[in-house]
Amino acid sequence: GGRSIVREFDYVQNANFKRFHGGEQLPISGFDFASAAEQEWSQFAASFTLTGRELLMNAGEGKSIDILPSKMKNMERTLMNYIDYDLISDGTLDSGKQLKGLLAQISKTPATGTLAGIDRSLAANAFYRNYDFDTVNDGGAALSTSNALRYIRKCVNATTRLNDRTKFILAGTTYFEILQDVAQAFQQGQVPVKGKLFDLGFANVAIDGIPILHCGGVNFSGLSQLQATLAYGVNPSGLELVVHKDCFLTPLERRFSTNQDVEVRMMAGMWSLIGYIMKTQWVMYDS
Secondary structure: OOOEEEEEEEOOOOOOOOOOOOOOOOOOOOOOOEEEEEEEOEEEEEEEEEEHHHHHHOOHHHOOOOHHHHHHHHHHHHHHHHHHHHHOOOOOHHHHOOOOOHHHHOOOOOOOOEEOOEEOOOHHHHHHOOEEEEHHHHHOOOOOOOOHHHHHHHHHHHOOEOOEOOOEEEEOHHHHHHHHHHHHHHHHHHOOEEOOEEOOOOOOOEEOOEEEEEOOOOOOOOOOOOOOOEEEEEOOOOEEEEEOOOOOOEEOOOEEOOOOOEEEEEEEEEEEEEEOOHHHOEEEEOO
16 A cells, blocks of 8 residues: 555665774764655556346347356456556556556666656666666677577676576567577577487576566557567566555446446556666667
8 A cells, every 4th residue: 555655775885884903993974875766556447338138138048158257358358468568668658647667667778767756867876777788789789599698698697686686588579589599509408308309399488597488479459569679687676566455456346327227347456666676677679
C-alpha cells in the first residue's frame, strides 16, 4: 500500500575513512550518503459483459461453448499481453498512467531525463544511470555471432559488483537468434549423450550461466514487441517489480445494470517498477 513506492539506498561510500598512525586526528565530518527513488503506482483493468440472453442461449444441451469461462480466459490473455507490453514500455501512454517499463528504467540515454524523482542529467546523480552499450559506436560493429560473446561479457562485467551481477537477459528477435547460435556452439561441449546420438537442442539458452529470454515471436495482440536489435541485462536485486498484494489480476465485484439484463465482470491490477541500483542494469543495442 501507500501513496507511492519509495526505495532508499546509499550511493556513495563513507567519507570518513583514513589510514592513520598513532595519535593522528580521525575524520568525523558529516556527509550525504543516501538518496531515495519514488515511483507512483500504475493501475490497469479489463472487463467483459454477459447478457441474460447469452447465458440462456449457452445453457443446457444446446450450448456450443461455456460462455463465462471462455470470456474469462480471453480477458486474462488480453491482460497478460498488455502486462508484457507495459513491462517493456517507456511509460508514456494514457497521459503517463502506464507502468514505467524497461524502456524508461534502463535507458539508451541514461544521462538524460528524470526517473523516480531523480534527475539523471545532473553529474551528481550519475549513480542512478544504467550502463548502455551501442554495438556500432562503442563496439565497432553491429551484433553478430563473431562478437556477441565479447559484447555480452563486456556488458555483464561492467555491471557486476562482487557476486552481484546480471540474472537474466531479455532479447529482441534478431538479437535472440544471434545469441541462440552463439550459445549453441558455446554449449556443445556440455551436451549429454543419449544412446548413440547427441542431443543438440537446448531447452534454455544461456551464456555464462545467464538465461536469455526471447521477447518476440508470434504477436496475436498487435502490441509492439521488444526492439529486434536490443537486449536488456536485468539484475532484480536493484530493479524491483512491486505488485499490490490485494490487487493484481484480481476479480472485482460484479456489476449489474439497473435497466438492462446485463452483468459486467472486471479484473484489475496495481503495480510499479522501481530501480534503486541502476548501475547493475544494462542495455545493448544497434544504433
